[in-house]
Amino acid sequence: MSVRTRFAPSPTGYLHIGGVRTALFNWLFARHHGGQFLVRIDDTDQQRHVDEAVTKILDGFRWLGMDWDEGPEVGGPVGPYFQSQRHHLYRAAADQLVASGHVYRDYSTDQERAADKALADKEKRPYRFRRKEYTAAELAQFESEGRRYALRFQVPAGRVLVLNDLIKGPVEFSTEEIGDFVIVRPDGSPLYNFASVVDDLGMQITHVVRAEEHLSNTFPQLLVFEALGAPLPAFAHIPYVAEPGSRSKMSKRKLAEYEKQGILVYLHQYMERGYLPDAMLNYLSRLGWSFDASQEIFTRPELIEKFSLERVNSSPASHDQDKLFWIQSEWMKSLPLEEKVAGCLPFLEREGVVHTPVDAETCSRIEAVIQALGDRLKVFSDIVKLGRYFFSETMTYDPDAMKKRLKKDGVPQMLRELDQVLAEVEPYDLATLEKVVHDYSEQSSRKIGDVVNPLRVATTGQGVGPGLYDCLYILGREKCRARIAQTLETLAQLEQKG
RNA sequence: GGCCCCGUCGUCUAGCCAGGUCUAGGACACGUGCCUUUCACGCACGCAACACGGGUUCGAAUCCCGUCGGGGUCACCA
Numbered sequence: 001m002s003v004r005t006r007f008a009p010s011p012t013g014y015l016h017i018g019g020v021r022t023a024l025f026n027w028l029f030a031r032h033h034g035g036q037f038l039v040r041i042d043d044t045d046q047q048r049h050v051d052e053a054v055t056k057i058l059d060g061f062r063w064l065g066m067d068w069d070e071g072p073e074v075g076g077p078v079g080p081y082f083q084s085q086r087h088h089l090y091r092a093a094a095d096q097l098v099a100s101g102h103v104y105r106d107y108s109t110d111q112e113r114a115a116d117k118a119l120a121d122k123e124k125r126p127y128r129f130r131r132k133e134y135t136a137a138e139l140a141q142f143e144s145e146g147r148r149y150a151l152r153f154q155v156p157a158g159r160v161l162v163l164n165d166l167i168k169g170p171v172e173f174s175t176e177e178i179g180d181f182v183i184v185r186p187d188g189s190p191l192y193n194f195a196s197v198v199d200d201l202g203m204q205i206t207h208v209v210r211a212e213e214h215l216s217n218t219f220p221q222l223l224v225f226e227a228l229g230a231p232l233p234a235f236a237h238i239p240y241v242a243e244p245g246s247r248s249k250m251s252k253r254k255l256a257e258y259e260k261q262g263i264l265v266y267l268h269q270y271m272e273r274g275y276l277p278d279a280m281l282n283y284l285s286r287l288g289w290s291f292d293a294s295q296e297i298f299t300r301p302e303l304i305e306k307f308s309l310e311r312v313n314s315s316p317a318s319h320d321q322d323k324l325f326w327i328q329s330e331w332m333k334s335l336p337l338e339e340k341v342a343g344c345l346p347f348l349e350r351e352g353v354v355h356t357p358v359d360a361e362t363c364s365r366i367e368a369v370i371q372a373l374g375d376r377l378k379v380f381s382d383i384v385k386l387g388r389y390f391f392s393e394t395m396t397y398d399p400d401a402m403k404k405r406l407k408k409d410g411v412p413q414m415l416r417e418l419d420q421v422l423a424e425v426e427p428y429d430l431a432t433l434e435k436v437v438h439d440y441s442e443q444s445s446r447k448i449g450d451v452v453n454p455l456r457v458a459t460t461g462q463g464v465g466p467g468l469y470d471c472l473y474i475l476g477r478e479k480c481r482a483r484i485a486q487t488l489e490t491l492a493q494l495e496q497k498g
Numbered sequence: 499g500g501c502c503c504c505g506u507c508g509u510c511u512a513g514c515c516a517g518g519u520c521u522a523g524g525a526c527a528c529g530u531g532c533c534u535u536u537c538a539c540g541c542a543c544g545c546a547a548c549a550c551g552g553g554u555u556c557g558a559a560u561c562c563c564g565u566c567g568g569g570g571u572c573a574c575c576a
Contacts, residue, residue, distance in 0.1 A: 124500095125500085171503075187574090192576050211570095212504090212569080213570055214576090247505080292524095293511080296510090296524085318510085320510055374538070375538055401536090437535095
């Protein structure tokens with residue numbers, strides 16, 4: 001039988017790192033075995049359904065290149081793929097379980113249950129709902145008055161259930177720990193532990209790979225599979241993702257705090273910043289999984305080939321932005337120039353310094369800048385921070401660089417001389433530029449650094465950047481001279497102010 | 499609180515199932531140095547962990563028990 005996995009998000013908002021990783025493991029496992037990966041939207045609780053959220057999740061998958069064989073937008077033979085549209089299937093399964101006696105009508109009221117629970121708490125024993133025995137007369141009465149009831153699963157007493165989890169290993173759980181649980185509300189809507197089983201069964205899921213918060217939930221689900229007379233899928237429970245530098249789980253409540261610390265926990269935040277899908281995929285796969293003692297960089301095909309659930313860690317992993325950043329830089333290094341250009345373009349456009357469609361001249365300028373930037377460009381959005389001054393007419397000075405390189409005796413005079421050098425250099429190309437600046441340094445008996453660094457700040461405003469000659473060349477003679485003039489003026493003004 | 503899962507450098511991890519080859523390996527981050535016009539890259543070196551306590555054994559990171567810590571679950575949430 002072909003392997004079938006599924007990712008079943010509740011459409012409440014953006015996907016965070018942990019959720020994406022769970023989906024990825026499902027996808028990798030399915031692809032590794034040449035099986036199918038399905039997406040199902042778990043929206044049994046209507047309040048959880050946010051239309052936009054489904055699109056956001058799918059956009060994230062598309063961006064990562066995680067294709068789904070069945071699910072929203074693509075359909076499939078065992079749909080619908082929204083739980084909210086599968087009520088007839090839950091109804092049928094519930095009817096079957098009522099008929100087989102596994103499920104009964106529970107007429108209890110909120111007040112009764114609250115009282116039972118309070119009593120249990122008071123006696124310091126765990127509260128477990130158990131079937132209440134009613135007389136025939138009482139039942140008749142309930143029915144005649146149209147009293148509402150929930151459908152509950154009657155949990156067998158005194159059994160020990162065993163789950164052979166692919167990641168956690170064998171786990172035992174006594175049915176004494178499980179209260180009779182509701183599978184259908186009085187209004188007919190199904191609950192997760194029931195709907196999930198009906199769907200996994202109906203969709204012929206062979207491997208349920210999901211977050212470990214579901215580990216305890218698995219046992220009631222096991223009972224439902226059994227009652228339905230269905231074969232069990234295999235289960236693999238993946239540990240949670242902890243916040244950076246900690247073993248504590250990432251919490252939605254701490255979102256504001258993460259933001260303040262510059263910690264990004266949502267996939268879309270990385271998409272927006274210009275990370276590479278391949279890098280993200282690589283990072284996510286290594287978070288809680290390893291192939292051997294040394295390999296860090298994996299291509300997509302390698303991941304599919306080498307992934308296995310056996311090598312997923314059973315303990316939590318914490319999100320490590322530094323590692324992600326490093327993997328990203330590794331992938332960026334090997335990205336072809338034209339793809340870098342394509343990736344940077346949206347950021348330049350948003351910044352308003354180039355306009356699409358770009359003409360040939362602008363395009364080659366972008367190429368030149370990216371080439372000059374080299375490995376300094378780690379994520380696409382860096383093009384703005386690192387390369388803005390190549391495109392923009394105006395130049396702003398980095399205060400530290402200004403102080404360190406320009407506010408020194410003799411600098412204005414040197415800049416005037418260098419301006420003359422630039423005015424006369426012919427041809428205005430990389431090699432000649434380098435030669436004349438070196439010659440100038442020798443003739444004026446200045447250390448090369450004392451020439452290059454002020455000139456860099458005078459023409460780019462920044463203390464760091466690509467090699468100076470690259471900068472001078474890309475900027476062009478006129479712009480360089482104009483900026484030197486601007487710098488001299490700025491320095492003169494500062495001088496006056498004292 | 500009951501039950502369940504988890505615990506190797508700051509972080510990702512190898513080693514654990516089949517105890518000795520582990521004075522615990524790799525990577526990120528960090529520190530130092532080299533290269534160098536800055537930064538980045540690259541190279542070299544360094545810092546740094548078996549949560550704790552018992553037991554089993556000739557021998558334990560590896561097996562067992564306990565403690566502590568983290569997480570989950572006990573809903574007519576998913």
